[in-house]
Amino acid sequence: MDHFFDYIFFVSIIGALYFIIPLSRQGLFVVFGLLLTMLFVHLHIVTIVQKTFSISFHRIGPSELRMMGVVFVLLIMYMPTVVFYIVGVATIIVCIVLVRTLYTTQKLLAQKDMENKMS
Secondary structure, three states: OOOHHHHHHHHHHHHHHHHOOOOHHHHHHHHHHHHHHHHHHHHHHHHHHOOOOOOOOOOEEEEHHHHHHHHHHHHHHHHHHHHHHHHHHHHHHHHHHHHHHHHHHHHHHHHHHHHHHHH
């Protein structure tokens, strides 16, 4: 349930910010939300497949993610001209984290699969 509530928290922030950011960045913001959704869905699937509860993405836990969300909101509120750069950079960072997480998990699961085939 913890990961699900973290996901609900981020979706509510993204939903609220969607109406605040300029129209020119709303499409990129939707992509940002979809990448975050993919990251959380991946985490749910890995938790089920591995039967382990992982609480962090490459040493970044839910508390750090919440703090980044709060800083993101504060930057958008108090420095609206920076929103053009923040949304793009945040999307690129989430995309890199997603690709790295998918690659690492795929490698780990392939290794476990080979161990199961050998035994």
